[in-house]
Amino acid sequence: xxxxxxxxxxxxxxxxxxxxxxxxxxxxxxxxxxxxxxxxxxxxxxxxxxxxxxxxxxxxxxxxxxxxxxxxxxxxxxxxxxxxxxxxxxxxxxxxxxxxxxxxxxxxxxxxxxxxxxxxxxxxxxxxxxxxxxxxxxxxxxxxxxxxxxxxxxxxxxxxxxxxxxxxxxxxxxxxxxxxxxxxxxxxxxxxxxxxxxxxxxxxxxxxxxxxxxxxxxxxxxxxxxxxxxxxxxxxxxxxxxxxxxxxxxxxxxxxxxxxxxxxxxxxxxxxxxxxxxxxxxxxxxxxxxxxxxxxxxxxxxxxxxxxxxxxxxxxxxxxxxxxxxxxxxxxxxxxxxxxxxxxxxxxxxxxxxxxxxxxxxxxxxxxxxxxxxxxxxxxxxxxxxxxxxxxxxxxxxxxxxxxxxxxxxxxxxxxxxxxxxxxxxxxxxxxxxxxxxxxxxxxxxxxxxxxxxxxxxxx
Amino acid sequence: xxxxxxxxxxxxxxxxxxxxxxxxxxxxxxxxxxxxxxxxxxxxxxxxxxxxxxxxxxxxxxxxxxxxxxxxxxxxxxxxxxxxxxxxxxxxxxxxxxxxxxxxxxxxxxxxxxxxxxxxxxxxxxxxxxxxxxxxxxxxxxxxxxxxxxxxxxxxxxxxxxxxxxxxxxxxxxxxxxxxxxxxxxxxxxxxxxxxxxxxxxxxxxxxxxxxxxxxxxxxxxxxxxxxxxxxxxxxxxxxxxxxxxxxxxxxxxxxxxxxxxxxxxxxxxxxxxxxxxxxxxxxxxxxxxxxxxxxxxxxxxxxxxxxxxxxxxxxxxxxxxxxxxxxxxxxxxxxxxxxxxxxxxxxxxxxxxxxxxxxxxxxxxxxxxxxxxxxxxxxxxxxxxxxxxxxxxx
Numbered sequence: 001x002x003x004x005x006x007x008x009x010x011x012x013x014x015x016x017x018x019x020x021x022x023x024x025x026x027x028x029x030x031x032x033x034x035x036x037x038x039x040x041x042x043x044x045x046x047x048x049x050x051x052x053x054x055x056x057x058x059x060x061x062x063x064x065x066x067x068x069x070x071x072x073x074x075x076x077x078x079x080x081x082x083x084x085x086x087x088x089x090x091x092x093x094x095x096x097x098x099x100x101x102x103x104x105x106x107x108x109x110x111x112x113x114x115x116x117x118x119x120x121x122x123x124x125x126x127x128x129x130x131x132x133x134x135x136x137x138x139x140x141x142x143x144x145x146x147x148x149x150x151x152x153x154x155x156x157x158x159x160x161x162x163x164x165x166x167x168x169x170x171x172x173x174x175x176x177x178x179x180x181x182x183x184x185x186x187x188x189x190x191x192x193x194x195x196x197x198x199x200x201x202x203x204x205x206x207x208x209x210x211x212x213x214x215x216x217x218x219x220x221x222x223x224x225x226x227x228x229x230x231x232x233x234x235x236x237x238x239x240x241x242x243x244x245x246x247x248x249x250x251x252x253x254x255x256x257x258x259x260x261x262x263x264x265x266x267x268x269x270x271x272x273x274x275x276x277x278x279x280x281x282x283x284x285x286x287x288x289x290x291x292x293x294x295x296x297x298x299x300x301x302x303x304x305x306x307x308x309x310x311x312x313x314x315x316x317x318x319x320x321x322x323x324x325x326x327x328x329x330x331x332x333x334x335x336x337x338x339x340x341x342x343x344x345x346x347x348x349x350x351x352x353x354x355x356x357x358x359x360x361x362x363x364x365x366x367x368x369x370x371x372x373x374x375x376x377x378x379x380x381x382x383x384x385x386x387x388x389x390x391x392x393x394x395x396x397x398x399x400x401x402x403x404x405x406x407x408x409x410x411x412x413x414x415x416x417x418x419x420x421x422x423x424x425x426x427x428x429x430x431x432x433x434x435x436x437x438x439x440x441x442x443x444x445x446x447x448x449x450x451x452x453x454x455x456x457x458x459x460x
Numbered sequence: 461x462x463x464x465x466x467x468x469x470x471x472x473x474x475x476x477x478x479x480x481x482x483x484x485x486x487x488x489x490x491x492x493x494x495x496x497x498x499x500x501x502x503x504x505x506x507x508x509x510x511x512x513x514x515x516x517x518x519x520x521x522x523x524x525x526x527x528x529x530x531x532x533x534x535x536x537x538x539x540x541x542x543x544x545x546x547x548x549x550x551x552x553x554x555x556x557x558x559x560x561x562x563x564x565x566x567x568x569x570x571x572x573x574x575x576x577x578x579x580x581x582x583x584x585x586x587x588x589x590x591x592x593x594x595x596x597x598x599x600x601x602x603x604x605x606x607x608x609x610x611x612x613x614x615x616x617x618x619x620x621x622x623x624x625x626x627x628x629x630x631x632x633x634x635x636x637x638x639x640x641x642x643x644x645x646x647x648x649x650x651x652x653x654x655x656x657x658x659x660x661x662x663x664x665x666x667x668x669x670x671x672x673x674x675x676x677x678x679x680x681x682x683x684x685x686x687x688x689x690x691x692x693x694x695x696x697x698x699x700x701x702x703x704x705x706x707x708x709x710x711x712x713x714x715x716x717x718x719x720x721x722x723x724x725x726x727x728x729x730x731x732x733x734x735x736x737x738x739x740x741x742x743x744x745x746x747x748x749x750x751x752x753x754x755x756x757x758x759x760x761x762x763x764x765x766x767x768x769x770x771x772x773x774x775x776x777x778x779x780x781x782x783x784x785x786x787x788x789x790x791x792x793x794x795x796x797x798x799x800x801x802x803x804x805x806x807x808x809x810x811x812x813x814x815x816x817x818x819x820x821x822x823x824x825x826x827x828x829x830x831x832x833x834x835x836x837x838x839x840x841x842x843x844x845x846x847x848x849x850x851x852x853x854x855x
Contacts, residue, residue, distance in 0.1 A: 204521055208520055209503070212524060221535045221772065222769070223538045224771075226538060229752070232797055233814070253855050321668040321683060363480065421598070424600075425576045425579065
């Protein structure tokens with residue numbers, strides 16, 4: 001068995017092949033007649049197969065050579081089998097390294113994975129056709145499936161394929177039996193790696209698990225869901241800049257960014273269109289930063305600002321860094337959940353119990369139940385009161401309806417020259433963070449004792 | 461957050477191993493059970509029980525599939541075209557290229573908008589990732605990745621960082637700064653590690669988490685700070701080419717599309733595949749959620765775009781024409797969801813009426829394949845990136 005010298009496998013579209021360079025060096029060493037794994041001739045059925053090694057020896061050799069634990073060696077050995085460098089003789093479909101007397105052989109370098117020729121469908125078709133001839137139509141079920149598929153889409157080439165297959169079959173018959181068996185084993189192993197049996201039982205099981213839960217999942221009538229789409233489109237028609245020209249003008253067309261300035265988060269009076277959008281749903285209201293500011297103002301008047309604060313804190317925990325979770329959960333518990341907390345939220349006993357229990361070992365989704373409860377409370381109750389409140393009604397009256405821009409050609413050219421660079425989002429983010437920090441300080445409960453100590457409450 | 465998610469237990473002790481983990485809602489026959497993802501895998505890989513064979517399992521699949529089809533058919537009482545008759549007809553649309561962003565030296569593969577509605581990040585085949593202020597067409601930041609074919613890029617919600625990746629199998633995050641002489645490459649942070657190329661990435665609702673999809677057939681959710689894998693999503697049998705996060709109030713699901721012609725909907729918390737659609741005839745190149753979060757559209761190599769209804773669990777519309785023979789590479793909805801913009805491999809962009817199923821406009825201008833297309837966050841314009849090295853803003 002000649003072992004070819006290693007070539008340089010450059011990085012191309014499948015970069016993981018480059019790492020196999022090291023694996024190949026390793027495999028070459030494994031096959032060294034003096035210092036490699038000891039192989040012997042083995043009788044299999046009627047034929048004697050040369051150079052057979054067993055799983056135990058392979059494992060022991062890897063442990064010694066790489067100086068690793070048995071588990072690591074086991075994992076690496078299984079990789080060698082999975083990639084096709086070593087193939088099992090008996091249970092040829094299970095590509096794992098079993099550390100006992102299970103028999104393996106080294107795959108000929110011709111069939112190593114990094115050889116540049118891809119496992120062509122046409123070669124596979126010839127292989128299957130030849131197998132078909134030999135086994136007289138008794139292919140394994142997954143092979144039969146592949147064969148049928150290939151026959152369907154390679155139909156025009158089929159005569160050629162059968163011809164090649166018959167030629168190879170005849171040539172094979174000339175060979176000596178042991179050589180034939182070895183070659184057959186090698187080829188079969190190669191195709192197991194490159195055309196693995198598609199439908200094993202665990203794939204089918206997974207499909208069944210998926211289908212069972214899909215059946216139990218409730219679905220909605222088409223008439224209901226499709227009507228909802230039409231409703232969504234209709235209600236949002238006026239807000240879609242492609243369908244209704246935005247006022248004062250689309251910044252991309254007139255090069256004036258007034259549209260963005262009028263709809264920014266920190267603007268005093270919002271536009272009428274924005275306010276109309278807030279009415280559409282609670283989610284639209286709090287997704288618009290300006291809308292959220294208005295809603296928080298209303299909550300403060302109702303003395304239920306802790307609901308929104310809890311919602312925001314829970315969102316932060318959910319989407320935040322993993323390392324911040326224990327600290328945040330502690331803060332949220334102390335501020336919102338523990339009995340006598342300064343900003344105690346009003347949720348039902350069962351949810352509170354579940355949440356507090358979960359907080360013992362905090363996980364990012366531990367506040368989900370409480371957060372959903374508060375969100376639904378705000379959505380179904382507070383939102384409607386907000387819509388009827390003087391805060392909102394006042395805003396509706398004061399909302400601006402900017403006049404549409406009418407630019408002359410000269411003005412348009414001037415706009416192009418004077419495009420506003422705007423504020424960098426990084427600066428804006430820093431500003432927002434500072435505002436948040438200030439708001440957090442302001443929301444902290446007043447410590448009466450500290451105030452007395454510093455004489456601030458002293459009235460004179 | 462609809463009432464359904466409130467009732468479902470998503471985190472707690474697993475029924476099988478009693479560990480506190482995010483739970484999948486599964487059923488054995490009709491009995492609901494809550495298993496963590498590991499126990500579900502163990503259950504699937506259990507050896508065949510007595511009396512079970514591969515054949516009997518396959519037969520069970522067939523019966524379940526037929527039953528599911530029947531159930532879905534009962535709910536299929538009207539077509540979208542019928543319901544869309546109530547919608548008024550669209551007026552004339554007059555869209556033109558308003559900006560052309562030139563600066564990439566090679567094919568533009570991906571782009572994303574910043575939440576400030578005017579900045580864009582784009583990545584190209586030669587490894588360059590550029591942050592533009594599309595309104596003034598100025599380049600603000602640029603970094604050269606050590607890999608070519610940067611197939612995915614994303615802008616962080618805060619506007620302070622970008623993420624990108626491609627053939628290096630990794631997703632790296634670069635924090636942006638206001639320094640004139642910043643060295644972006646020095647501050648690079650490797651977050652995601654896959655075993656094959658990165659095809660898509662997006663930040664979730666904050667800068668701290670990234671969702672990625674890869675050619676190795678999996679998608680994964682990562683913690684940016686520690687690089688820790690938070691959840692992985694297995695189920696595609698070939699490369700995952702695209703993903704999109706749900707815009708709804710729940711924000712708990714995302715959809716992914718792959719070379720196995722399937723589009724799968726996943727629960728972010730438990731890793732469970734909750735819905736699957738496999739009506740496409742070829743690779744799905746792009747998936748995008750409808751603005752309300754109740755549907756999504758897909759673009760595929762079979763030259764069609766399709767709309768899938770998540771609540772009724774079926775495909776409701778196909779956007780195709782005999783004259784369109786080249787694959788669609790990218791799609792996005794306008795703000796109201798009435799228009800669907802799709803970029804194709806025949807260098808054009810087609811604009812479809814989502815409700816009526818007709819094409820309302822065809823836009824020419826690019827000199828090579830349109831590889832990515834996204835509508836700006838406030839819907840005032842959309843940007844298309846192409847293999848002709850440029851990006852165009854249309855309004």
